Amino acid sequence: MGVLPDEIKPAMEGVIPAHVATCSLDGTPNVTALSQVYYVDADHVALSFQFFNKTIKNVRENPYAVAWIISPESFDSWDLELEYDHSETSGPVFDAMDMRIEAIASMTGMTGIFKLKAADIYRVKSAVKNTDERIPLAAIDK
Amino acid sequence: MDIREQIAENDRIIEQLNRELAKKSTEVRIIQQISSEINSTLDLARILQLILDSMDRVLGFQHCMILLKDESEEKLRVFASRGYDREGVGAEVRFGEGVIGVVARRKKMMRLGNIRSSMNYLMAVRAKMEEAGQLQADHVPVNLPGLANAQSQLAIPLLVKERFIGVLAVESPQPNAFDELDEILLNILANQVAIAIDNARMYQMEEGRRKELDEANAKLLRLNESLEHMVKERTAQLERAHAELSTAFERLGEQATELAAFNRTLEQRVAEQLAELERVGRLKRFFSPQLAQLIVAGGAEDPLKTHRREVTVVFLDLRGFTAFAETSEPEEIMGVLGEYHAEMGKLILAHEGTLERFTGDGMMIFFNDPVPVPNPAERAIRMAVEMRERVAELVAKWKKRGYDLRLGVGIAQGYATIGAIGFEGRWDYGAIGTVTNLAARLCGEAKPDQILISQRLLGTMEELVEAEPVGDLSLKGFLKPVSTFNVVRLKG
Numbered sequence: 024m025g026v027l028p029d030e031i032k033p034a035m036e037g038v039i040p041a042h043v044a045t046c047s048l049d050g051t052p053n054v055t056a057l058s059q060v061y062y063v064d065a066d067h068v069a070l071s072f073q074f075f076n077k078t079i080k081n082v083r084e085n086p087y088a089v090a091w092i093i094s095p096e097s098f099d100s101w102d103l104e105l106e107y108d109h110s111e112t113s114g115p116v117f118d119a120m121d122m123r124i125e126a127i128a129s130m131t132g133m134t135g136i137f138k139l140k141a142a143d144i145y146r147v148k149s150a151v152k153n154t155d156e157r158i159p160l161a162a163i164d165k
Numbered sequence: 166m167d168i169r170e171q172i173a174e175n176d177r178i179i180e181q182l183n184r185e186l187a188k189k190s191t192e193v194r195i196i197q198q199i200s201s202e203i204n205s206t207l208d209l210a211r212i213l214q215l216i217l218d219s220m221d222r223v224l225g226f227q228h229c230m231i232l233l234k235d236e237s238e239e240k241l242r243v244f245a246s247r248g249y250d251r252e253g254v255g256a257e258v259r260f261g262e263g264v265i266g267v268v269a270r271r272k273k274m275m276r277l278g279n280i281r282s283s284m285n286y287l288m289a290v291r292a293k294m295e296e297a298g299q300l301q302a303d304h305v306p307v308n309l310p311g312l313a314n315a316q317s318q319l320a321i322p323l324l325v326k327e328r329f330i331g332v333l334a335v336e337s338p339q340p341n342a343f344d345e346l347d348e349i350l351l352n353i354l355a356n357q358v359a360i361a362i363d364n365a366r367m368y369q370m371e372e373g374r375r376k377e378l379d380e381a382n383a384k385l386l387r388l389n390e391s392l393e394h395m396v397k398e399r400t401a402q403l404e405r406a407h408a409e410l411s412t413a414f415e416r417l418g419e420q421a422t423e424l425a426a427f428n429r430t431l432e433q434r435v436a437e438q439l440a441e442l443e444r445v446g447r448l449k450r451f452f453s454p455q456l457a458q459l460i461v462a463g464g465a466e467d468p469l470k471t472h473r474r475e476v477t478v479v480f481l482d483l484r485g486f487t488a489f490a491e492t493s494e495p496e497e498i499m500g501v502l503g504e505y506h507a508e509m510g511k512l513i514l515a516h517e518g519t520l521e522r523f524t525g526d527g528m529m530i531f532f533n534d535p536v537p538v539p540n541p542a543e544r545a546i547r548m549a550v551e552m553r554e555r556v557a558e559l560v561a562k563w564k565k566r567g568y569d570l571r572l573g574v575g576i577a578q579g580y581a582t583i584g585a586i587g588f589e590g591r592w593d594y595g596a597i598g599t600v601t602n603l604a605a606r607l608c609g610e611a612k613p614d615q616i617l618i619s620q621r622l623l624g625t626m627e628e629l630v631e632a633e634p635v636g637d638l639s640l641k642g643f644l645k646p647v648s649t650f651n652v653v654r655l656k657g
Contacts, residue, residue: 036278038316038340040286058286059279095340122275123283126267130280130309131287134261136294 025065026147031092031101035062038095043070045081045088053077060090060103063116063144068103071120072110072141079143082107088145091157100153105145117142189346195223196353209365213245216333216358221247224350226335228312231323231358232258232265233331241269241332243310256310263309265332268320272329276348278317278341317342321351323359333358455519455536456594469594471584474534477545477576477622478600479518480608481509481552482527484571490525493568501568502526508555516548521595526570529605531596534583542578542626549574549616550655557614574616575607578625606640607649620648631656 037059044054055078061069068090072079082088086107093100111117121139128137198219213231220226228248232241241258260270268275277283294300311318311334320334333355335343445454445461460469483489483505490498506523513520513530517538521529530548532541556572563570579600586595607617615635623632631653637646 032344033278033341036341038279038282040282058283118271118273119275122267122271122273123277125261126264126275126277127280127283127287129262129266131284131291132300133287133291136300137287137290 026150027062027065027068027103028150030099031094031150032062033096034092034094034099034101035060035068036095039093041093042091043078043088044090045078046085047077047081048084053081057090060092061116061120061142066147067108067144068105068147069111069116069120069142069144071124071139072143073124073137073139082143082145091153100157102149102151102153104148104150106148108144108146110141110143112141114142116144192224192346192350195219196350196357198223209362209369210245212358212361212365216354217245217247220335220354226347226351228315228337229333229335230311231331231333232269233323233362234269234329241265244331246310249311258309264318265309265311265320265334268322268332268334269329272322272324274319274321274348274352276317276319276343278343280318281314281316282340312336312338314338316340319343319347319351321348321355323355323362325359325363330359330362454514455517459535469585469592471582473580473582474537475541475578475580476531476533476583476596476600477541477578478581478596478604479530479532479545479549479574479576480527480604481530481549481572481574482525482608483556484573484611484613485569486526489568489570501563501570504559505556508559509552512548512551512555516544516551518544518548519594522593527608529601531581531601534581534596535594542576542622543629545576545578546616546618546626546630546652547655549576550652553614553616571613573608573611573613575604575609575611576616576618576622577601577603577607578619578622579603602642603640603647606642607638607647610635610638610640610649611651616652617649618652620650623650629656 040056040058041060042054043057043060044052046052055076057070057078059071061071063069070078070090078088088105088107090103090105091100092103117139120142124137124139125134128134131137216231217229220229226248230246230249231244233244234241239260241260243254243256243258246254258266258269260266264275264277264280291300315336316338317340318334318336320332322329323331323333333351335347335351337343441461445457489501493501502525505526506528509528510520516532517536518530518532519534519536521531523529530545532538532544538544552574553572560570560572577600579598581596581598581600583596584594585592586597587593603619607619611617617635618626618630618632623630632650633653635649635651638649639646
């Protein structure tokens with residue numbers, strides 16, 4: 024029995040963007056909205072590496088991250104404690120993510136521009152279902 | 166958690182597991198049912214319709230389509246669809262475009278539940294790139310068949326022994342509409358579909374081939390029939406030709422028979438004619454050719470029957486023959502007579518005269534009987550003149566031998582009674598009358614080389630004959646003297 028329960032899967036389809044919090048080596052936190060946290064198996068998730076951004080930079084200095092994911096069906100949400108493990112540029116996980124990105128890119132005329140550089144694989148240290156109320160980043164922006 | 170809560174929780178989990186199990190077993194049954202239906206038919210269009218119907222009706226996939234790759238290996242074409250306003254059959258999807266296009270290129274299944282969110286995200290990125298002028302003109306969004314507002318799509322490659330033949334796709338405007346169970350379901354279904362499509366295609370190919378074979382067979386059959394017909398026709402022609410030939414052969418046989426008969430009659434006729442000729446030949450030795458001919462032909466008028474006709478009579482004999490006969494040997498006499506008769510005979514024949522008789526050196530010839538001839542008098546005179554010339558030649562010869570023989574001729578014209586004279590056992594053809602008597606008397610009066618004719622005859626021949634008067638001769642048997650002329654020569 025892994026860390027991730029089956030009921031969490033709908034939250035990992037990218038319907039509602041996820042939020043990921045990371046921290047640089049000097050202790051500067053960064054929280055960002057991310058289109059999808061991919062379910063790899065009950066103990067691992069993957070994040071897409073398309074553009075070099077703060078999240079990518081941070082986890083390569085400091086592997087710890089927390090992702091907040093929301094189920095679009097039940098609106099249940101979970102906090103996942105993650106630890107960056109490695110990056111994959113091939114294999115089934117990379118392929119599956121790459122295919123999705125390629126499909127969407129092709130539909131928006133972004134083929135060859137918007138593509139997966141790597142699949143960053145994280146180990147899920149814990150998954151905690153939230154009972155409190157949170158305000159997503161988008162709402163804060165408004 | 167106390168023990169009761171634990172039990173309640175366990176019950177809830179068991180119940181949920183049972184529900185899931187029941188659902189799964191139902192779905193497995195459905196899949197089995199679909200599979201068997203698919204495998205029981207080989208009609209591709211019907212199979213695809215069946216699949217889509219079942220997917221909607223039984224499994225709740227409301228929007229689904231089956232796309233098959235075309236031969237270029239670059240495009241898919243919607244072959245069947247269900248749950249769209251427009252069927253969209255025939256719409257194309259290039260490899261690499263959209264979920265279906267990428268599935269086709271990668272030959273791997275893809276499930277997306279956040280298409281619109283992802284696209285919104287990318288469109289935002291795109292807008293920023295466009296603002297920054299980082300996007301080239303050829304990067305434009307594509308139009309794909311299917312729902313305009315699809316949030317979820319599940320596309321599965323149809324593979325037959327690793328060979329890609331098309332894509333089975335379902336979609337929904339709901340986010341996360343499909344889960345892993347749907348993946349499994351559609352995967353199983355896709356396998357069946359792929360095999361069924363392949364079978365159907367092979368079947369269709371076989372059908373096509375069978376049709377071609379049938380057509381070829383039919384053509385062959387037609388060809389055979391026409392050949393048979395031709396052979397029949399040809400046979401009939403040959404039979405007709407054969408019949409014609411047989412008829413011709415029969416006719417030929419008949420003709421041969423006729424010819425043989427004709428030949429036989431010809432032989433007979435030739436024999437008859439030969440016999441007749443022989444008879445004529447024999448008769449000719451005794452009679453003149455004209456008389457012989459008439460006797461043989463057996464004409465309507467019997468030439469031997471006594472009749473009266475105007476004739477010209479010629480008498481001739483040799484002067485000095487009596488003396489010659491008395492002083493010469495019989496062989497010499499016969500030799501001279503032979504020469505004389507032979508020459509005279511030729512001239513008689515040439516002028517168509519009738520030799521009535523000859524007695525030693527004397528000969529009586531008449532014209533216009535038994536066969537009438539034109540100008541009998543003229544013929545008689547011409548013959549006599551020629552005879553005189555011929556005898557003159559003979560005389561020259563005879564003189565060398567010491568014989569003194571000269572010709573004398575008398576000619577008269579008038580009516581005579583002509584017919585057979587004689588008795589049973591010996592008949593001659595003779596002419597009796599004054600004319601005969603006159604000719605004989607004139608001959609008797611003729612001096613050597615003279616041809617004596619009466620004035621009466623000369624009167625009719627003045628244009629032909631140059632004559633000299635001899636005088637009025639008193640002739641035995643004639644009461645009055647006969648004015649007589651000698652034919653000197655022919656005029657012109």
